[in-house]
Structure formats: C-alpha cells, structure tokens
Amino acid sequence: MSRFKVGEMQVDAGTPLLMQGSNSPQLYTALEGMGLRSKVLPNGRRQVVNLVLPGDFVGLQAALMSEMGHSVEATTDMTLCVFNRSEMWNFIRENPKRAYSLTWIAANEESFLGDALATVGQRTALQSLAWAFAKLYQKGEALGLAAGGRMKLPYVQQDLADALGITTVHLNRVLKELRDRQIASWQDKVLNISDWHELTDMAMLESDHLPTRPLM
Amino acid sequence: MSRFKVGEMQVDAGTPLLMQGSNSPQLYTALEGMGLRSKVLPNGRRQVVNLVLPGDFVGLQAALMSEMGHSVEATTDMTLCVFNRSEMWNFIRENPKRAYSLTWIAANEESFLGDALATVGQRTALQSLAWAFAKLYQKGEALGLAAGGRMKLPYVQQDLADALGITTVHLNRVLKELRDRQIASWQDKVLNISDWHELTDMAMLESDHLPTRPLM
DNA sequence: CCACTGCACTAACATAGGTTACGCGAAGCG
DNA sequence: CGCTTCGCGTAACCTATGTTAGTGCAGTGG
Missing domain, CATH: 2.60.120.10 (Jelly Rolls)
Structure with a gap:
C-alpha cells in the first residue's frame, strides 16, 4: 500500500x-x-x-x-x-483483496449513476431535489459531516442545477417550495432538513441504508 | 476459467x-x-x-x-x-488479469452511464434519440450485428422512451422528425441510418471510436 | 371468423420547466 | 471609496414535453 x-x-x-x-x-x-x-x-x-x-x-x-x-x-x-x-x-x-475493493468501488459508482439516471429521467424537479438532498445528507451523516439535520454544502446553485438537469431559475422555484413547505432549506452553504420523512417520501428513496464502502 | x-x-x-x-x-x-x-x-x-x-x-x-x-x-x-x-x-x-478485466468492465459501465446521464439531463429529445441511435449502431457494428447503416433493434418504443426519459408519444414525434429529415428511421424492428454524419452531429458525440472491451 | 390484445401513430390540450430580464447584497479590487 | 463581478432570488413569458384520448393494423387464440 x-x-x-x-x-x-x-x-x-x-x-x-x-x-x-x-x-x-x-x-x-x-x-x-x-x-x-x-x-x-x-x-x-x-x-x-x-x-x-x-x-x-x-x-x-x-x-x-x-x-x-x-x-x-x-x-x-x-x-x-x-x-x-x-x-x-x-x-x-x-493484493487481490485490494483488487476486490477497487472493483467494488466501480460497481458502487455504477449503481449510484443508475439511480441518478432514474432521477433525472423519471423524477420531477421537486422529487429530484428531494432525492439529492436526502442522498447527500445520508452520505454526509455516514462521514460525520452532517448531524441534527444540518450539513455544510459548499456548492453554488449552478452546480446542483447542472446535477439535476434543470436551470438555476427552476432550482430556485423548487427550493422555495421545499422552504415554504418546511421540509428543507439550503442557504448560506448550509443544508437544513426539517422533515426527513416527508423528504425521503417525496424523493421516493428505496433503501435508507448506505452500503459500507471499502477505503482506498 | x-x-x-x-x-x-x-x-x-x-x-x-x-x-x-x-x-x-x-x-x-x-x-x-x-x-x-x-x-x-x-x-x-x-x-x-x-x-x-x-x-x-x-x-x-x-x-x-x-x-x-x-x-x-x-x-x-x-x-x-x-x-x-x-x-x-x-x-x-x-487470476489477477481477470480481476483487472472485471474492474475495467465496471469502469466502462460507469463511463457509459455518465454519458447517458448527460444525455437525459442536457440533451433535447431529438438529440437524445440521435445519441442513442448512434451509440447503438457503433456497438452493433463492432459486434457484427450492424452493417450498411442497418441494424436489428428488437425493442418496442416504450423501451427506448423509458431509456431516454420521454414518453412514447414524444418519441414518435422525434422519430418522425428524423424520418422526415431523412437522417434515420426505426421501423419493423430495424434501425436504418441514412445520414451518419448528420446523426452524430445532432447527437454531439465526442469520440467515434469504441474502447476495446475485454471479454468475460 | 370474430373478438381481443399489443403496438405504432396522431391530434388537442395542459403544464413543467426553460429563457430572458431584471433587482439586490456581498465580496473583490483598483 | 466607487466599480465590477458573482451568486441568489423573482417575474413574465415561451416551448418542449406530458396527458388524454383516440385510430388502425397485425397477431393470436377461441
């Protein structure tokens, strides 16, 4: 190593x-x-x-x-x-064990991209955003970067919009809706989730557990 | 093996x-x-x-x-x-060589899904369809399943539509446009490409060579 | 031979999301 | 200290795409 x-x-x-x-x-x-x-x-x-x-x-x-x-x-x-x-x-x-890990990482990435594809292809903008927030928070939590519904998200709106395949204008619309409905907000680079259940529901998340990743 | x-x-x-x-x-x-x-x-x-x-x-x-x-x-x-x-x-x-191949396959799949994501997220329906046809034909040609602009494509419209994240109704609209503009058609389970240059242009395909895959 | 089903295709209408065009505040910079 | 830039937010309008509702045809099975 x-x-x-x-x-x-x-x-x-x-x-x-x-x-x-x-x-x-x-x-x-x-x-x-x-x-x-x-x-x-x-x-x-x-x-x-x-x-x-x-x-x-x-x-x-x-x-x-x-x-x-x-x-x-x-x-x-x-x-x-x-x-x-x-x-x-x-x-x-x-080091065959490491080779296995590497393949695992690639397969996991593939799995994630499949999800992302389904998101962009089949979800509405609101559902997409909910999905992204939920996924990010899950991962952040597992990494110790998130707790109590809060997580630092140092991206700009354009980044998120480009990830979801929508424009920043529309991202703003759906952000506003999540804010107004008191489900989640993202301001000053901080994501704040107030209604996790509603969020994951809206996102149509299938599993709420993250696969355990090998570290390289 | x-x-x-x-x-x-x-x-x-x-x-x-x-x-x-x-x-x-x-x-x-x-x-x-x-x-x-x-x-x-x-x-x-x-x-x-x-x-x-x-x-x-x-x-x-x-x-x-x-x-x-x-x-x-x-x-x-x-x-x-x-x-x-x-x-x-x-x-x-x-068999470390096979392990390598396996990882390669996973990485290649990941690469493809990235392309697909960009397609669904950033291309219009017409561009998406052109992209799908071009990609499929490329692959078909490499496999000996396609030649002379023709290739058997035994799917139903719903399959393609679900791949591109559009409805069959809309798929019909863009199929008609490709037909009318004499670029490509897909009828009776056969894809027929008459203007490859225009098709790839429309699809915004970056590279026209396929990476060589290891067989498992 | 007739019903039934699946698939391709089209038309009319509805809407999610894109475009363009602004204001506003905060941060960099001469 | 103004000037510019960048990022966020919103409004008005536009269009690509979705929805609903058909038609027609070919295959299949009784």
Missing part, C-alpha cells in the same frame, strides 16, 4: 484535478474538502455527474481506460491522497 | 434474469439475443438503464454488493453463459 501511495496534496478551491478526454498519471482519494465531477457537451451545457466527498476515490477511469469520461475539480480547498497510476497493475496483482 | 463457468442457458423473450433489490447466485455473459436493464421507481415509472447486447456481462452488482440496483430481462430469446457468484472471490484472487 505504501508503495502505491505517492503522497498527499493540497489544492485550492477551483483547481481542476482531472480533465475529461485527457489522461492522468495520478489518481486520488479525497481526504478533506469537497469537489465535483462533471462532463461538458460540445454545445457548452454541463452535466454534474457526481459530487466528491471525503473518502471518495477519483480517477479510476483514467487508470483503466484510455481517457477520462468527465472532469473532476475541487469546489473547496481539498487535501488529497495521491497514487501512481503506473503502479495500479502491480497493485492489483499483488 | 472453466471452473468459474457453470454452463450455458437458453431463455425465452420476456424472461427476467435478475431482479432489482434481490440477489442472485448467478452471473451471466450474453452470447446471443438482446435484453435490457431497468429500474422502476415506487411510483411505477421505469428507467431503462442500458441495453444488453451480446458480449455484455450482467450481474456484477449482485456479485459484489448486497443487492442489485436494477433488473435485467431478456427482450428476445437469449443464450447466456452462466457463472457462479460464489466463485468470484477465488476467481479474482487466482
């Missing part, structure tokens, strides 16, 4: 970590701070694929495939654990 | 192979025929996550995680190669 790990790294908010289409010799695990993965289409529209929270492994695609399908950037200041891509193969060969 | 493989299996059109939420002792590789993966929400709406073509590996999630995030069913008659889930761990341990 120690040979695989190269070191730690601090980056400022706004720093791009991996670029869509290109390739990178480095892979990361987020230790602190938050970021996001996104994909831009030739017409300029952006899809936020996923938010990056502490513990998330980033760059698997670059490691295995010829190029990244999306970009990754730091939204806040972040500290990252850096790995060397060239060691991946040895790593998998010599 | 032979110890991992249990046998082959023939199923009729309509047979469910894996069920969302449950778990399965078996994994499959499609050899012939087509199928689809889908996910249904509590309100009854269905998202088609992906189409299953020959060569596709199915059931990774069941193998690694506690439960499947989606269902898989056969759309046409299919023949499948059957593996035993319980052998997975030994398999990974004893």
Whole structure:
C-alpha cells in the first residue's frame, strides 16, 4: 500500500484535478474538502455527474481506460491522497483483496449513476431535489459531516442545477417550495432538513441504508 | 476459467434474469439475443438503464454488493453463459488479469452511464434519440450485428422512451422528425441510418471510436 | 371468423420547466 | 471609496414535453 501511495496534496478551491478526454498519471482519494465531477457537451451545457466527498476515490477511469469520461475539480480547498497510476497493475496483482475493493468501488459508482439516471429521467424537479438532498445528507451523516439535520454544502446553485438537469431559475422555484413547505432549506452553504420523512417520501428513496464502502 | 463457468442457458423473450433489490447466485455473459436493464421507481415509472447486447456481462452488482440496483430481462430469446457468484472471490484472487478485466468492465459501465446521464439531463429529445441511435449502431457494428447503416433493434418504443426519459408519444414525434429529415428511421424492428454524419452531429458525440472491451 | 390484445401513430390540450430580464447584497479590487 | 463581478432570488413569458384520448393494423387464440 505504501508503495502505491505517492503522497498527499493540497489544492485550492477551483483547481481542476482531472480533465475529461485527457489522461492522468495520478489518481486520488479525497481526504478533506469537497469537489465535483462533471462532463461538458460540445454545445457548452454541463452535466454534474457526481459530487466528491471525503473518502471518495477519483480517477479510476483514467487508470483503466484510455481517457477520462468527465472532469473532476475541487469546489473547496481539498487535501488529497495521491497514487501512481503506473503502479495500479502491480497493485492489483499483488493484493487481490485490494483488487476486490477497487472493483467494488466501480460497481458502487455504477449503481449510484443508475439511480441518478432514474432521477433525472423519471423524477420531477421537486422529487429530484428531494432525492439529492436526502442522498447527500445520508452520505454526509455516514462521514460525520452532517448531524441534527444540518450539513455544510459548499456548492453554488449552478452546480446542483447542472446535477439535476434543470436551470438555476427552476432550482430556485423548487427550493422555495421545499422552504415554504418546511421540509428543507439550503442557504448560506448550509443544508437544513426539517422533515426527513416527508423528504425521503417525496424523493421516493428505496433503501435508507448506505452500503459500507471499502477505503482506498 | 472453466471452473468459474457453470454452463450455458437458453431463455425465452420476456424472461427476467435478475431482479432489482434481490440477489442472485448467478452471473451471466450474453452470447446471443438482446435484453435490457431497468429500474422502476415506487411510483411505477421505469428507467431503462442500458441495453444488453451480446458480449455484455450482467450481474456484477449482485456479485459484489448486497443487492442489485436494477433488473435485467431478456427482450428476445437469449443464450447466456452462466457463472457462479460464489466463485468470484477465488476467481479474482487466482487470476489477477481477470480481476483487472472485471474492474475495467465496471469502469466502462460507469463511463457509459455518465454519458447517458448527460444525455437525459442536457440533451433535447431529438438529440437524445440521435445519441442513442448512434451509440447503438457503433456497438452493433463492432459486434457484427450492424452493417450498411442497418441494424436489428428488437425493442418496442416504450423501451427506448423509458431509456431516454420521454414518453412514447414524444418519441414518435422525434422519430418522425428524423424520418422526415431523412437522417434515420426505426421501423419493423430495424434501425436504418441514412445520414451518419448528420446523426452524430445532432447527437454531439465526442469520440467515434469504441474502447476495446475485454471479454468475460 | 370474430373478438381481443399489443403496438405504432396522431391530434388537442395542459403544464413543467426553460429563457430572458431584471433587482439586490456581498465580496473583490483598483 | 466607487466599480465590477458573482451568486441568489423573482417575474413574465415561451416551448418542449406530458396527458388524454383516440385510430388502425397485425397477431393470436377461441
């Protein structure tokens, strides 16, 4: 493990970590701070694929495939654990348990993206937002980043809107509705959930437990 | 490899192979025929996550995680190669190259779902349909299932509509537009692409090469 | 031969969400 | 200290897409 790990790294908010289409010799695990993965289409529209929270492994695609399908950037200041891509193969060969973890991570990511797809494709904007808030809070809670219905969410509205496939104008409409109905609010970078039951109900969340992830 | 493989299996059109939420002792590789993966929400709406073509590996999630995030069913008659889930761990341990392939498959799937997410989230219905047709044809061509702009597509409109997150009514509208503009048509289960350039242009496809997949 | 069902297709109308265009406050900066 | 920029919020209007409600045809089974 120690040979695989190269070191730690601090980056400022706004720093791009991996670029869509290109390739990178480095892979990361987020230790602190938050970021996001996104994909831009030739017409300029952006899809936020996923938010990056502490513990998330980033760059698997670059490691295995010829190029990244999306970009990754730091939204806040972040500290990252850096790995060397060239060691991946040895790593998998010599440590089957880790290889298993890696595959698990990829499969889990796939599962999440399936959910996200169903959200964007089949839920209304209100349901989508509820889903996003609920999912985020669940994950935040598991990481110790959230408690008592409150969680720091240092993104801008555009990020969330791009994740849900709606515009900021419409995001505002549905945010207002959640606020007015006293279910949840998101102001000054803080998410505040006041009615968890109503929220998950609206989100049509199937399971309320998170699978336990292996750490890399 | 032979110890991992249990046998082959023939199923009729309509047979469910894996069920969302449950778990399965078996994994499959499609050899012939087509199928689809889908996910249904509590309100009854269905998202088609992906189409299953020959060569596709199915059931990774069941193998690694506690439960499947989606269902898989056969759309046409299919023949499948059957593996035993319980052998997975030994398999990974004893054959690191295969472990690598498995991870590659998962990462590739993740990459595809990212694309699909961007499609449903950021493309109009017309662009989405063009994207789906182009992607399918590319894959079909690589598999020898398509040539000369023609490819068998044995799905019903509802399947495509659920994949793109639109209704069949609207799918009909955009199908008509592609037909009228002489770009592509899909009738009698056959996809016919007459203007590939215009199609990919409309779809905003980034790369026109498919990554080479390892077979399992 | 007739009912029945599933699927493709269309028309008329309804609405969720997009566009454009503002105001307003806070933060950076010369 | 003004000036600009950025992010949040809202209103008025517009359109892509959904909804509801059909038609027609081919297959299938009694």
